[in-house]
Amino acid sequence: MKVLAATRLGAIGILVSTTAxxxxxxxxxxxxxxxxxxxxxxxxxxxxxxxxxxxxxxAFEAAYPGIDLQGFDISSTEQIARLKAExxxxxxxxxxxxxxxxxxxxxxxxxxxxxxxxxxxxxADRVASEFQAPLLAQRLSTKVLMYNEESxxxxxxxxxxxxxxxxxxxxxxxxxxxxxxxxxxxxxxEIVLRSDEMAAAYEAEFGAAIELGDAxxxxxxxxxxxxxxxxxxxxxxxxxxxxxxxxxxxxxxLGFTSYSDRRDNEDEGWALQVAxxxxxxxxxxxxxxxxxxxxxxxxxxxxxxxxFLMGDESETGGPGLAPFYVAGDYVTRxxxxxxxxxxxxxxxxAWRIAPAKTATIRAEIGDLILTLQ
Amino acid sequence: xxxxxxxxxxxRVFFRQGTLLKATVLLLLALLxxxxxxxxxLFTLQPDxxxxxxxxxTGRLSTNLFYKPLGNTLTIGVVVAVGCVLLGGFxxxxxxxxxxxxxxxxxxxxxxxxxxxxxxxxxxxxSLFRNDRVGGQVGWLQGMGLDxxxxxxxxxxxxxxxxxxxxxSLAFTVIAAALATVNSDMVEAAQIAGAKGRRILIGIVxxxxxxxxxxxxxxxxxxxxxxxxxxxxxxxxxxMQTLSTRLFGMIEVGQVGRGYVIGILLVLISGAFLxxxxxxxxxxxxxxxxxxxxxxxxxxxxxxARWPLFAVAMTFLLVSTVVPAVVLTASxxxxxxxxxxxxxxxxxxxxxSDPSFAQGIPGIVYNEDIVRAVTxxxxxxxxxxxxxxxxxxxxxxxxARYREGWASAAIxxxxxxxxxxxxxxxxxxxxxxLGAPIGPFPxxxxxxxxxxxxxxxxxxxxxxxxxxxxxxQVSGELEESARITGAGFVxxxxxxxxxxxxxxxTAGGILIFVKIVRDLSLVVLLFTPTMPVLSVLAYRYxxxxxxxxxxxxxxxxxxxxxAATLLANRxxxxxxxxxxx
Numbered sequence: 001m002k003v004l005a006a007t008r009l010g011a012i013g014i015l016v017s018t019t020a021x022x023x024x025x026x027x028x029x030x031x032x033x034x035x036x037x038x039x040x041x042x043x044x045x046x047x048x049x050x051x052x053x054x055x056x057x058x059a060f061e062a063a064y065p066g067i068d069l070q071g072f073d074i075s076s077t078e079q080i081a082r083l084k085a086e087x088x089x090x091x092x093x094x095x096x097x098x099x100x101x102x103x104x105x106x107x108x109x110x111x112x113x114x115x116x117x118x119x120x121x122x123x124a125d126r127v128a129s130e131f132q133a134p135l136l137a138q139r140l141s142t143k144v145l146m147y148n149e150e151s152x153x154x155x156x157x158x159x160x161x162x163x164x165x166x167x168x169x170x171x172x173x174x175x176x177x178x179x180x181x182x183x184x185x186x187x188x189x190e191i192v193l194r195s196d197e198m199a200a201a202y203e204a205e206f207g208a209a210i211e212l213g214d215a216x217x218x219x220x221x222x223x224x225x226x227x228x229x230x231x232x233x234x235x236x237x238x239x240x241x242x243x244x245x246x247x248x249x250x251x252x253x254l255g256f257t258s259y260s261d262r263r264d265n266e267d268e269g270w271a272l273q274v275a276x277x278x279x280x281x282x283x284x285x286x287x288x289x290x291x292x293x294x295x296x297x298x299x300x301x302x303x304x305x306x307x308f309l310m311g312d313e314s315e316t317g318g319p320g321l322a323p324f325y326v327a328g329d330y331v332t333r334x335x336x337x338x339x340x341x342x343x344x345x346x347x348x349x350a351w352r353i354a355p356a357k358t359a360t361i362r363a364e365i366g367d368l369i370l371t372l373q
Numbered sequence: 374x375x376x377x378x379x380x381x382x383x384x385r386v387f388f389r390q391g392t393l394l395k396a397t398v399l400l401l402l403a404l405l406x407x408x409x410x411x412x413x414x415l416f417t418l419q420p421d422x423x424x425x426x427x428x429x430x431t432g433r434l435s436t437n438l439f440y441k442p443l444g445n446t447l448t449i450g451v452v453v454a455v456g457c458v459l460l461g462g463f464x465x466x467x468x469x470x471x472x473x474x475x476x477x478x479x480x481x482x483x484x485x486x487x488x489x490x491x492x493x494x495x496x497x498x499x500s501l502f503r504n505d506r507v508g509g510q511v512g513w514l515q516g517m518g519l520d521x522x523x524x525x526x527x528x529x530x531x532x533x534x535x536x537x538x539x540x541x542s543l544a545f546t547v548i549a550a551a552l553a554t555v556n557s558d559m560v561e562a563a564q565i566a567g568a569k570g571r572r573i574l575i576g577i578v579x580x581x582x583x584x585x586x587x588x589x590x591x592x593x594x595x596x597x598x599x600x601x602x603x604x605x606x607x608x609x610x611x612x613m614q615t616l617s618t619r620l621f622g623m624i625e626v627g628q629v630g631r632g633y634v635i636g637i638l639l640v641l642i643s644g645a646f647l648x649x650x651x652x653x654x655x656x657x658x659x660x661x662x663x664x665x666x667x668x669x670x671x672x673x674x675x676x677x678a679r680w681p682l683f684a685v686a687m688t689f690l691l692v693s694t695v696v697p698a699v700v701l702t703a704s705x706x707x708x709x710x711x712x713x714x715x716x717x718x719x720x721x722x723x724x725x726s727d728p729s730f731a732q733g734i735p736g737i738v739y740n741e742d743i744v745r746a747v748t749x750x751x752x753x754x755x756x757x758x759x760x761x762x763x764x765x766x767x768x769x770x771x772x773a774r775y776r777e778g779w780a781s782a783a784i785x786x787x788x789x790x791x792x793x794x795x796x797x798x799x800x801x802x803x804x805x806x807l808g809a810p811i812g813p814f815p816x817x818x819x820x821x822x823x824x825x826x827x828x829x830x831x832x833x834x835x836x837x838x839x840x841x842x843x844x845x846q847v848s849g850e851l852e853e854s855a856r857i858t859g860a861g862f863v864x865x866x867x868x869x870x871x872x873x874x875x876x877x878x879t880a881g882g883i884l885i886f887v888k889i890v891r892d893l894s895l896v897v898l899l900f901t902p903t904m905p906v907l908s909v910l911a912y913r914y915x916x917x918x919x920x921x922x923x924x925x926x927x928x929x930x931x932x933x934x935x936a937a938t939l940l941a942n943r944x945x946x947x948x949x950x951x952x953x954x
Contacts, residue, residue, distance in 0.1 A: 078897075081624070081801075085801075085804040085808055085818065086818065086819075088804070088808050088809050089804070089808035089809050089816040089818035089819075090809065090810065090816055091816060091818045091819055093819065093901055171506065177609060177622065179622040179623075180621070180622045232506065232610055233609050233610065233612055234609060234610055235605060235606065235609055363628070366628070367434055370434050370437050370438055371433060371434055371436075371437055372437075373437050373612050373614065
């Protein structure tokens with residue numbers, strides 16, 4: 001009995017260590033070395049928070065024949081719920097996780113060991129260290145104030161976020177309910193974290209120091225005033241885009257949405273443009289990160305996908321990055337030229353969120369918003 | 374068994390008629406419904422989540438978190454239940470008991486709205502009544518120059534209207550099945566005694582169909598209070614929250630504890646309402662209307678009111694079926710949602726993948742995911758219809774035949790529970806329940822079996838309630854005579870109860886099939902990439918801004934559901950006397 005058990009333990013030990021070795025080894029491999037292993041695996045599953053995974057799928061399968069990429073478009077919040085449930089069931093469905101909502105991802109997925117970081121060695125020296133850890137950021141995405149450039153041909157009709165609390169914008173500011181989409185809760189949280197800037201902007205706008213009343217700080221005061229000014233909440237960013245961007249409006253509303261949705265202006269009949277000059281900032285910039293499942297079913301192919309999504313050696317990153325090389329998305333690779341049509345990142349005034357800091361008061365801000373509805 | 378029951382008081386308890394049956398049904402219900410929900414309750418009692426209770430009930434958040442949404446939820450539940458029984462009852466009465474023109478057409482059309490997902494109806498409402506409150510494109514009516522006020526475009530009024538137009542067909546199905554079994558003896562006796570139509574309606578028809586009316590109202594109430602899509606789409610722009618939108622929002626932002634607490638309170642409150650309804654029914658002891666003799670009563674002659682009433686019925690039916698179907702179809706063909714009726718293309722149906730169009734997603738005919746989802750969805754619908762009706766028949770038979778005792782009351786209450794649990798919470802509970810291995814049984818996460826088991830539990834109220842309304846009317850004396858001649862339980866069920874109740878049971882089976890085929894909330898969490906279902910794919914496309922694909926899939930769902938119903942109607946024709954002349 002004992003001998004058997006010992007043998008078994010030994011066997012398990014050897015198995016575990018070989019797996020560990022193999023995994024460690026895989027992390028160092030170049031895409032050329034990964035390819036035959038990935039082709040032997042034959043398939044790879046990606047959970048993606050953006051529908052652009054459809055384009056990635058076609059491009060990846062063209063670049064690496066023999067590997068079937070199954071891309072699933074699942075919102076960040078849902079991915080988190082799904083990955084947690086799958087981990088509990090001891091099932092691994094996804095090999096690659098492409099996700100935003102980093103404040104929650106870090107605490108609930110990374111720290112709990114459900115997902116693992118991976119940095120493709122090929123691009124390691126061309127991604128700033130702030131984007132390498134704790135998870136690899138592929139690009140920066142946004143939730144910022146946008147206006148309708150057809151309706152307001154002379155530029156944004158407001159010059160401060162505090163304008164949105166004025167009577168003339170009552171019922172004319174649109175955003176997604178922050179209690180239903182994490183990105184928007186992050187935006188509200190950042191406004192509170194930047195209370196000093198909000199207070200200064202208040203004084204610049206109204207010529208008097210802010211009176212907090214029952215609010216704890218200027219950020220909270222702004223959120224309370226914004227909600228009191230008949231803020232309109234909708235269910236998805238596309239609803240915001242349609243409300244703000246639709247052509248043929250005389251006095252279109254303003255709204256918080258993704259800068260990169262401007263890419264759909266032509267297809268959808270929108271006239272979205274970012275209000276980059278509002279004080280103190282038009283909104284937030286946050287990372288879209290790439291990670292592996294803790295124990296991916298297709299470890300080589302999974303790494304190959306991450307490598308592919310970081311772009312190839314051409315000037316704009318080639319087919320892997322093409323869906324993300326659009327105005328309003330900021331690719332993290334330092335050697336890729338910024339998109340010519342977008343406000344350059346260093347001139348883009350939106351706040352860069354610090355996920356760990358956001359996580360500390362996020363729930364509290366959620367509660368505040370709850371009392372305002 | 375009968376001998377054993379008489380032989381002594383000591384053994385009587387063990388062998389009392391129905392004890393075994395009750396125990397079996399209770400065990401099934403415990404496995405399907407109670408245990409998963411218990412997992413949810415236990416989750417909220419963990420040390421780090423127990424704080425959610427005071428947050429929801431007494432804290433500074435409680436007004437917005439719970440009490441205001443509760444008020445909205447109850448308003449919706451009560452108004453929709455009353456509206457549905459009135460509208461569904463009116464149509465059922467027209468179809469079953471009067472000589473209104475085109476009865477068959479009305480009868481078929483009245484079952485259709487329930488097959489249209491309620492989010493489709495809500496979107497259709499938006500395309501017609503949407504005003505400029507949220508900017509962007511306005512609805513068709515505003516576009517025609519009418520000024521649509523906020524109260525008609527958003528919030529409570531449109532939510533109530535859309536939900537009534539969605540759930541009334543549920544009430545219709547239940548009430549029509551019951552009305553069709555009203556014995557001619559009673560009606561003829563009244564006619565001979567000189568009673569007029571109105572008096573027969575109030576004095577005979579209404580009282581004997583009370584169980585069906587209460588069942589219909591209960592189903593509509595429960596459906597309305599747990600509906601998510603409609604209040605979310607129509608209420609959110611004016612910040613109208615219900616308990617279900619709150620629950621969804623809480624789970625979405627990761628505050629699962631508060632979400633579950635709201636879910637549990639929703640279950641308790643709806644449970645209290647339904648218990649009250651159940652008391653009303655069980656206060657009367659006999660609703661038996663199908664007896665060993667009797668036939669069809671002759672129809673009420675509406676005389677001059679025939680065509681006006683027909684016009685009224687058709688108005689409701691067209692608004693609830695044809696209008697949303699036309700809008701859905703049009704928007705599955707229009708490249709831009711801004712212009713619904715121009716530049717139509719078949720790309721979303723038949724197009725090959727084109728990188729410059731809709732992120733390279735091919736038309737739904739060429740989309741492997743969608744083709745696989747069709748197979749999975751149809752198999753799921755059939756499997757759940759069969760398993761659901763087996764469990765539903767056992768449960769409704771047990772409660773109808775052995776009405777006394779706590780066990781029957783428990784069966785009734787438990788089988789109703791899932792209706793009050795928003796599907797997304799039920800799905801989450803099932804993941805907690807069967808998502809991990811239990812002893813020697815492997816985790817069912819991502820398997821077809823999990824979908825079938827969860828859906829069977831979730832949809833049990835429909836099978837039980839529709840079955841019960843019919844079985845209660847199958848007179849016990851028929852069975853008693855069979856028992857006296859020595860027929861066993863299975864034989865009695867197979868030879869008497871099932872054949873007589875087959876209409877209600879099949880109606881229940883269709884309801885289940887349709888409900889799961891177009892259900893979103895339950896499967897949205899149970900869905901895994903390897904086990905795709907149509908509604909979730911439609912939802913994904915809709916939420917990512919590919920409304921055309923979503924609407925195209927919804928049209929497929931619609932087609933499957935309508936085809937299923939028409940087929941079932943055809944198979945059932947012999948047992949549907951109300952559709953014969």
